[in-house]
Amino acid sequence: MEQEEEMLVRSIYYGRIGSEATERLLERFGHDGSFLLRDSETVRGAYCLCVRKAPYVHTYRLVHSAGHWYVQGSGVTSQRFRTLEALIETYRRSQVAAMPSLTDPLDKTQLPNSMGQEFFYMELNSSTSAQ
Template identity: 60%
Template sequence: METEGILVQSIYYGKIGREDTERLMERYGREGSFLLRDSETVQGAYCLCVRKTPFVHTYRLVYSSDGCCVQLVSGERLECFRSLERLIESYRGVAFDVNIVPLCHPLDKTQLRDNNQGQEHLYMEV
């Protein structure tokens, strides 16, 4: 993850689970908000999570010899990119692929605030 750009590093939440992701998206996200986390079921894979009311859609990102790509539930893999940053940028704001919800608003972990107490929301990556 250290080799990725600032965008990927700012939206990477590490080992956060599905339920915690959904709570984060409900509290801090809006339509099109997205973040990146580790997959709970596939070692070494990531999940790209996107809010599209009333759900948080989760897409598994896997690496192959061709690069990083989205793997659909059917097992089909979409176009591969050389980096996570390029993959994310290619799906930002445009619904050119009917299989992916457009990525509009990065949920930057450094910008989250607890609205009730005015304190920064902290995350620990294990």
């Protein structure tokens, strides 16, 4: 993740956690509309925007191409944005039929200490091993 990303993106970015850990996090600490950002497990350099809408966690791949970010596939209109922050804020403000409402960022700094430290540790390990 680039250093200039804004505070929202930094607070909801959980790094290299898997889909199962994401689901457990959103089920335990979130509610309908809670969302977080993680690294894609299958596409290098892409992120996943994960949104809880019980009983599921919906995942949308965010891809960077030609200097812009966009949501890949999933029936979401392919608008392009200069930053991840702009993409997320746009989808937060507008109701998109193909995407559950993004109402509540799951801020990792607001999690109980044990969970926050666990995911912080995972993020540090993944960033040092990936570079």
